[in-house]
Amino acid sequence: MSTVICRNLHKSFDNLPVVQDVSLSVAPGEILVLLGPSGCGKTTTLRLIAGFERLDDGRIEINNQLMADATHHVPPEKRRIGIVFQDYAIFPHLSLAQNVGFGLKRGQSARVDEMLNFVGLDGLGERMPHQLSGGQQQRVALARALAPQPIVLLLDEPFSNLDAALRVEMRQEVRRLLKASGTTAVFVTHDQEEALFMGDLVGVMNGGRLEQVGSPEAIFHQPRSRFVAEFLGQTDFLPGQVTKQGVQTPLGILPQTLLLPNGTAIEVAIRPDDLQVLPDDAGNGRIVSRQFVGIAFVYGVRLNDGTLVHSWQPHENSFVEGTAVSVHFASPHSLPCFHQNHVVPDKSR
Incomplete structure (x- = not known):
């Protein structure tokens, strides 16, 4: 049974096709990485799953529930998804604990403490975002996204603002945390090394189309198109x-x-x-x-x-x-x- 199913997704802006006939599925606890060059449609695909964009055609199901098709659209706040943005989107005027608890109901301080501990920030709940390193801010964004126990977590280029050494450290830590929590995730990146490390499955996109989906090893060693062969390695x-x-x-x-x-x-x-x-x-x-x-x-x-x-x-x-x-x-x-x-x-x- 898959947590996320996308069938024949289509999306255009100003009559320009951006996502064309994209189909994919993500099983519970699995990490799918969408990989490709800038403008290939990977972020738009993520935004369609999130509900930030409306489908022109196709079908999206999350946890066996219809989220979107050509006539039906469930708003983002009702899809039970968590999102980690490229710039983290941490509220600068709120403490770590307040940031993590932002999407929770009142009286869930225990959940906030649990998530801060989970991401290695135990005891730092009263600190303000400007007192944190880039890696710590990344952990806060992850803790906030996981706190409401989403069905699926969406991550859009989450390490792009980090320096090279910290980026490697954080990708290892985030993958470990996702696996420890059993979270189903869709991860977008243009970095092939990152994709091969993070993904249980990697989907390579080009010109709005999904050229190939498979294990990192299969994608790298058994490319099905010249583009995939040229893009990887x-x-x-x-x-x-x-x-x-x-x-x-x-x-x-x-x-x-x-x-x-x-x-x-x-x-x-x-x-x-x-x-x-x-x-x-x-x-x-x-x-x-x-x-x-x-x-x-x-x-x-x-x-x-x-x-x-x-x-x-x-x-x-x-x-x-x-x-x-x-x-x-x-x-x-x-x-x-x-x-x-x-x-x-x-x-x-």
């Missing part, structure tokens, strides 16, 4: 051609049997860890860029046919720009192949 695309032996590429034969006629032109998605690079004066490429990332170098390599690829190498493999190299597939594992922007089934899997 640092992805390059090698030109290829289907042959009887496999896929012919500038790096040699990729031993995959695709469900396409021989001679069909395709693209092979590769990431930096898919390639091995070794110095070789007679090699098939030349290093044109290098980026040190601490534990490794990421090299940009221009192949002899002009294709640019990237390779992740251990930090001890330090090569200067201009070094001639040979580039090979690092291992024989199957790589996603695309024809006309769609993934091609691999018979060898």
Whole structure:
């Protein structure tokens, strides 16, 4: 049984489609992350679930109750949802305890104390928001959203105002708290690392459409469209051609049997860890860029046919720009192949 069900959602503004035919479901206690670039429709989808926007068409159910369709609209305050906004929306003139208790009935001070303790702010109820760090303000916003025991919690880019180190710390803490409370959540972000960490499921949106929904591992390793492959990770695309032996590429034969006629032109998605690079004066490429990332170098390599690829190498493999190299597939594992922007089934899997 799903807590949130969205079927064929459509929403336009000034005749411009923003959400197109989006369908998804979130099971009780599950975290779904909507991921995509700015303007892809993820925040509008969240606002439709919240009730801040009216559907043009489709259907939204929360806890088996109809919340919205083309003619029916339950207002936000009657949907039993909690919301954590990008800017937290904490009342600056209210104490922590007053902020957390804002949506509660009188006489529920025990619930306020319980939630402050739950988010690690026990004993700080009398402090004012300006006395808190960014991370503590985030915890207050979360405690306030969870205090009324919502059916589902909606989070819209909640870590975007935090610095990088605190953002990592808070995403770990918020996921732990959500799981500890058993809260069903829909989380919006444009940060792929955040999405892969936070989500039990990740939905990748593009141009108002939901391109793919699946586990973080499936989304990353088994993209169903060229857009998903390109958006997740640092992805390059090698030109290829289907042959009887496999896929012919500038790096040699990729031993995959695709469900396409021989001679069909395709693209092979590769990431930096898919390639091995070794110095070789007679090699098939030349290093044109290098980026040190601490534990490794990421090299940009221009192949002899002009294709640019990237390779992740251990930090001890330090090569200067201009070094001639040979580039090979690092291992024989199957790589996603695309024809006309769609993934091609691999018979060898």
